Amino acid sequence: MPTGASQLPADMTTLARKIAALEREVKELRAARRLEAAAVGAGGLRIVNGGRLSMDTPTGTRMVDFGQINNPAFNHGDGTPQQGLFLRREDGSRFFTCYAYPPSGFETQAWSFYDRGNTVVLAEDTNSGTGLARPWLPLTAPTSSDTAVWPKTTAAGFTTIATAYNVKWQPKMRVFAHTAVVGTATGDVQFAINGSAWGASVSAGAGLDVTDVIDGVEIGEQFTLDVQARRLTGTGSIAAQVRMIYGRQT
Numbered sequence: 001m002p003t004g005a006s007q008l009p010a011d012m013t014t015l016a017r018k019i020a021a022l023e024r025e026v027k028e029l030r031a032a033r034r035l036e037a038a039a040v041g042a043g044g045l046r047i048v049n050g051g052r053l054s055m056d057t058p059t060g061t062r063m064v065d066f067g068q069i070n071n072p073a074f075n076h077g078d079g080t081p082q083q084g085l086f087l088r089r090e091d092g093s094r095f096f097t098c099y100a101y102p103p104s105g106f107e108t109q110a111w112s113f114y115d116r117g118n119t120v121v122l123a124e125d126t127n128s129g130t131g132l133a134r135p136w137l138p139l140t141a142p143t144s145s146d147t148a149v150w151p152k153t154t155a156a157g158f159t160t161i162a163t164a165y166n167v168k169w170q171p172k173m174r175v176f177a178h179t180a181v182v183g184t185a186t187g188d189v190q191f192a193i194n195g196s197a198w199g200a201s202v203s204a205g206a207g208l209d210v211t212d213v214i215d216g217v218e219i220g221e222q223f224t225l226d227v228q229a230r231r232l233t234g235t236g237s238i239a240a241q242v243r244m245i246y247g248r249q250t
Helices: 012-032
Strands: 052-056 062-068 083-088 094-099 110-114 121-125 132-134 159-167 172-182 185-193 196-203 207-211 222-234 237-248
Touching: 012 052, 012 132, 052 185, 159 237, 172 185, 185 207, 222 237
Parallel strands: none
Antiparallel strands: 052 062, 062 083, 083 094, 094 110, 110 121, 121 132, 159 222, 172 207, 172 237, 185 196, 185 222
């Protein structure tokens, strides 16, 4: 009849082997466990000591990488790993990153947005520390200071003397123009968008400065900006020259 003693291993070596085997199995079970669902409370989630946060699609495409960049090419000049951010579309193409590339001589991290062709379309200027590096935005071209060659009219009603075509990318716009009387006359100058007056008119000789929303135009749509003038009295003409124009937020 078996006794309790008969259930014991034959010697201490056999017991040690069994314990070691059990420890390996426990480690394997722990490694195989996955967190299927969880909620983080008020304390938040903190990743330290070079940890990483990653997310893959069900098919294995990497979409999110926060933390240490596991690529020696991105290490800092002193050899320490760099911490960065990489966000990708479902197809794996990048759309946002924040990292530096020390091998090129730059240790300052910069954020960038990418199109599907992997071209940077929006990025900060890391050299100055302020403003944008991309895109390159147009600035107002110099124009003549000779009022005699400015766009002008002698018409009694508001008449378009200059036109520009633009695409709306921001809800508001500022336009500034110098106005003048060529000869002896009085008159008014105003702006118009798609043929409708935009902002208040001013008497010729005063600065015309309007900042307002661009009504009736959707984002991405083209619109016309006209400079309109009229002569009220006297002889000569009413002239104007746009000096500055830019879009802005509300």
